[in-house]
Amino acid sequence: MDAIAAQPGFSDPGRDSQKVFRVLMDAIARPGTLGKTPVALDPPAGLGAAAAAIGLALFDFETRVWLDDKIGSDEVAGWLRFHCGCPLTADPAQAHFALIGDFGSAPPLSAFMQGDPRYPDQSTTLVFEVPALAGGLPVEITGPGIRDAVVISPVGPDAQFWSAVQDNHEQFQCGVDLIFTAGEALMGLPRSSSVTPKEG
Amino acid sequence: MSTKNGTDREPDRRRWLSVLAKAPAQDVIFAWEALPDRPAFTALRPPENGMVLVRGRMGGTGDAFNFGEMTVTRAAVRLETGETGVGYVAGRSHRHAEIAAAVDAMMQSANLRAAVEEAVIGRLEEAQLQRREVAARKAAATKVEFFTMVR
Numbered sequence: 001m002d003a004i005a006a007q008p009g010f011s012d013p014g015r016d017s018q019k020v021f022r023v024l025m026d027a028i029a030r031p032g033t034l035g036k037t038p039v040a041l042d043p044p045a046g047l048g049a050a051a052a053a054i055g056l057a058l059f060d061f062e063t064r065v066w067l068d069d070k071i072g073s074d075e076v077a078g079w080l081r082f083h084c085g086c087p088l089t090a091d092p093a094q095a096h097f098a099l100i101g102d103f104g105s106a107p108p109l110s111a112f113m114q115g116d117p118r119y120p121d122q123s124t125t126l127v128f129e130v131p132a133l134a135g136g137l138p139v140e141i142t143g144p145g146i147r148d149a150v151v152i153s154p155v156g157p158d159a160q161f162w163s164a165v166q167d168n169h170e171q172f173q174c175g176v177d178l179i180f181t182a183g184e185a186l187m188g189l190p191r192s193s194s195v196t197p198k199e200g
Numbered sequence: 201m202s203t204k205n206g207t208d209r210e211p212d213r214r215r216w217l218s219v220l221a222k223a224p225a226q227d228v229i230f231a232w233e234a235l236p237d238r239p240a241f242t243a244l245r246p247p248e249n250g251m252v253l254v255r256g257r258m259g260g261t262g263d264a265f266n267f268g269e270m271t272v273t274r275a276a277v278r279l280e281t282g283e284t285g286v287g288y289v290a291g292r293s294h295r296h297a298e299i300a301a302a303v304d305a306m307m308q309s310a311n312l313r314a315a316v317e318e319a320v321i322g323r324l325e326e327a328q329l330q331r332r333e334v335a336a337r338k339a340a341a342t343k344v345e346f347f348t349m350v351r
Binding site for chain 1: 242243244245246248276278284285286
């Protein structure tokens, strides 16, 4: 028998997952815009409300999830297993989703599942929990879903990380998709977006 | 992950969960409402309906076969005192599953256990035994013995 999580999940799983899915879909369709979790959640310590909502809405028994050391406490791992029934993996290259709380120790983007030209959907979606979605190193993103260009500046990534994100974009249609979360806020950065450092 | 739920492998817990799962929803709700002090609880997993595949063995000893699917409802709750419990019950009653989970949690609390055992589990178990005995007697009355002539 599974251990029981100490924190509740969605109060109305069917409707709540659909609301979260809608917000996520908009966030991925319009990279760089800010979204907010539409449901109230009381997730275990270490997991932001938006990251938790993504987990509850998207993870199930068929999605392998990779957790970094900062997020992957026993409490969070137990909570995900109880509510989502998702298998956890220690191998980033096997993960459908990754929850990352620490940029410093995270494996490079290329270490995750990149997809295959025939099945580009078979790649990892990385969820980065950051302190804030604005105030960090600014970069300009362009691409589908973005009129002209948008400047984003989540707190955490450095120039080296952004250059890895650009490398990831250049191998389109393969590559990973990123979602930044901070508390209840979230922002999508799919592989289709091109990233350039913001001058000045 | 087994600190608070260290009773997972206790045969006792298996017994009371089985009693709660098989009892008629009305009996469980009635026994619950007759309890003098019922603790407040929050839903960790709100009640949800689902199906399980029931397997059986011919005569209790033969090869396992798929008997059929049955509707079950499950829930998980946390009491205000911190104990967590699960309820998996036959049928579609959300209330039944929720109460079963709350009773499971109460049975894990050293203070509440004896009272709940007597007022809920004991009563339900006795009713189940009686029903079973009546059914067994009715079935026994229709039993036909087949004899084979042996020379």
